[in-house]
Each structure stands twice: as structure tokens, then as C-alpha cells.
Amino acid sequence: MKTIDKLITTALLKSPWILHFNSGACNGCDIEVVDALTPKYDVERFGIVLKATPRHADILVVSGPVTRQQAKRLKTIYDQMPDPKFVMAIGACGCSGGVFDGCYGVVPGGLDHVIPVSVYIPGCPVRPEAIIDGVVKMIQSVEATMK
Amino acid sequence: MTEFINEEKIKTALAAKFHGVITNAEVRRRNRVWAEAAPAALPEVLAWLKSEGFHYLSTVTGFDEGENLGAYYHLNNSALILNLKVKTPRANPVIPSILAVFPVAVSYEKELEDTLGIKVEGLPPGRRYPLAEDFPVGQYPLRKDWKVEDYLAAEAAKKTETK
Numbered sequence: 060m061k062t063i064d065k066l067i068t069t070a071l072l073k074s075p076w077i078l079h080f081n082s083g084a085c086n087g088c089d090i091e092v093v094d095a096l097t098p099k100y101d102v103e104r105f106g107i108v109l110k111a112t113p114r115h116a117d118i119l120v121v122s123g124p125v126t127r128q129q130a131k132r133l134k135t136i137y138d139q140m141p142d143p144k145f146v147m148a149i150g151a152c153g154c155s156g157g158v159f160d161g162c163y164g165v166v167p168g169g170l171d172h173v174i175p176v177s178v179y180i181p182g183c184p185v186r187p188e189a190i191i192d193g194v195v196k197m198i199q200s201v202e203a204t205m206k
Numbered sequence: 207m208t209e210f211i212n213e214e215k216i217k218t219a220l221a222a223k224f225h226g227v228i229t230n231a232e233v234r235r236r237n238r239v240w241a242e243a244a245p246a247a248l249p250e251v252l253a254w255l256k257s258e259g260f261h262y263l264s265t266v267t268g269f270d271e272g273e274n275l276g277a278y279y280h281l282n283n284s285a286l287i288l289n290l291k292v293k294t295p296r297a298n299p300v301i302p303s304i305l306a307v308f309p310v311a312v313s314y315e316k317e318l319e320d321t322l323g324i325k326v327e328g329l330p331p332g333r334r335y336p337l338a339e340d341f342p343v344g345q346y347p348l349r350k351d352w353k354v355e356d357y358l359a360a361e362a363a364k365k366t367e368t369k
Contacts, residue, residue, distance in 0.1 A: 127338030163347040164338070167358055 074106030078116035084123025087184035088150040095187035113139040122149040124159040125166045137174045145177040154179045242291040252307045259283040266314035268322045275299045303328030321348040
């Protein structure tokens with residue numbers, strides 16, 4: 060790894076900015092994501108900030124099965140994010156399509172059939188603790204590869 | 207049935223006004239009137255009902271009865287719900303658009319076209335709704351003979367082809 064890349068990744072892990080994308084979820088997981096960001100769990104104190112644009116984001120947080128209509132848009136958003144970038148699949152639907160897998164409206168197989176996924180967080184809906192745990196484990200695993 | 211005065215009144219008025227167009231008009235229970243209309247006269251019937259106080263179109267429900275496709279138009283006035291059934295043969299399913307009477311019905315009519323394959327005559331062209339824009343044309347997922355297994359197999363075949 061080049062020094063500049065190492066510097067960028069270190070800065071990213073110090074304060075990962077996230078973009079939340081609902082790809083057709085029932086809104087249950089979205090509420091839990093908001094729960095993790097707001098004062099009770101308050102991940103913002105660790106520098107995890109919700110951004111409004113993919114160009115500022117390091118982690119794409121995707122909740123829900125990917126609907127057919129959104130697959131192309133999700134891919135565009137993923138392509139707009141600067142490298143290095145990570146994707147979190149939130150909830151049973153994000154991991155595998157959940158109960159919606161096999162419906163005519165969704166892409167069969169879940170999120171990883173559309174974009175590469177770094178972390179899978181199961182649950183229906185996921186608990187905020189699980190989301191935070193997922194972020195921490197992801198950061199640890201990336202740090203381990205840097206050494 | 208004297209206890210359902212309002213229900214009977216709208217039922218008989220409807221049947222008398224549209225003689226030969228409205229069939230099977232009946233009061234099934236309190237505040238519920240059911241009737242069946244010929245498809246060609248649908249906008250006319252709805253326009254008259256709107257002038258009689260049925261200002262609110264709750265929703266439109268599509269159905270597949272096998273030989274016939276069609277839709278229920280659920281109309282409300284301040285007290286009653288009137289369910290107007292329109293059916294059309296499966297071989298050539300056509301229903302006239304009711305946008306002139308209820309402009310709000312545009313999403314319902316698009317849904318009838320997209321998911322049941324009923325041609326709605328007079329519906330302005332536009333993008334697909336509610337199915338995805340790349341959904342295979344000519345497949346109607348809410349029809350009873352549509353099998354999701356066939357669709358998934360076709361999708362899987364397409365995926366291996368592109369690889």
C-alpha cells in the first residue's frame with residue numbers, strides 16, 4: 060500500500076462518513092439506522108456522520124432488498140463514491156433479499172448481486188448495537204490489513 | 207328491506223337511470239351497495255354517481271376471474287360505499303379511462319395496465335408504473351396464470367447469458 064493510500068485510509072477509519080440508502084426496505088431498518096445516529100447511541104461522537112451526497116461518503120449503508128427499478132440507481136451512487144469505499148448491508152433483506160427474495164419486484168439474491176458488500180448485518184430489524192458492532196468490526200479488519 | 211332506505215334508494219336510482227347497463231345491483235349489508243356495469247358506459251356511470259354525491263374514489267381493485275379480467279371501483283359518499291364492478295374478456299381486455307371524471311385514478315389505471323394487462327383506453331402515455339422500467343414487456347405478474355418460478359428461471363438464464 061502506498062503512503063498516500065495509507066494516509067487516506069487512516070483518515071477514513073478515524074471518521075467514516077456514511078450515506079444511507081433505502082433500496083426498498085419497509086423502513087424498519089432505516090429507523091434503527093437513525094436510532095444509531097441520534098443521541099441515545101450517538102455514533103457521531105466517534106466521527107461517524109451522515110452525509111447527504113455519495114461524493115462525501117466513505118460507507119454506503121444499504122437497507123432493504125434491491126428493487127428492480129433501483130438497481131441501476133444504486134450502482135450509479137456506488138460508482139460516485141470516492142475510493143476507498145465500503146458497503147454495509149443492513150438487515151435480513153439487505154443480506155439476502157429476506158422475505159422479498161423471489162418477488163417480481165426485486166433483484167433475486169439480495170444486495171451483493173448488485174454491488175460488492177463489505178459487511179452483512181442480519182436482523183429484522185437490526186438493533187443499533189448490531190450496526191455499531193458491524194462498523195467496529197469492519198474498521199478492525201481494515202486496520203489489520205494495513206499493518 | 208326497509209331498514210336500508212338510503213342503500214335501496216341509490217340502488218334503484220342507479221338501476222333506473224342506467225337500464226341495461228347496470229346489472230346485479232344489490233344491497234349486501236349496511237352501507238354497502240354492489241353493482242356491475244358494462245365497460246363502455248363506465249365513465250358515464252361514474253360521472254352521474256359523482257353528481258349524486260359520490261365524490262370520493264377510494265381505490266380501484268383489479269381482479270382475474272379466469273375467463274374475465276376487470277376491476278372494482280370503490281366509491282364513497284358521506285355514508286355509503288358503492289362497489290362498481292367492470293369486467294372485460296381475457297382475450298381482449300379493454301376498459302375505458304375514467305380520468306375525465308376522477309383525475310386521481312391515473313395511478314390505479316397505470317397499475318391495471320402494468321400488472322394485469324388490461325388496456326385502459328384514453329390513458330395518456332408515460333413511463334411504467336408500478337413495475338420497473340426494465341421489466342419484461344408482456345408479463346403481467348398479478349394474473350393468476352403468471353408463475354414467479356418461470357420468471358426467476360428466465361432471469362437466471364439471462365444473467366448467465368450476459369456473463
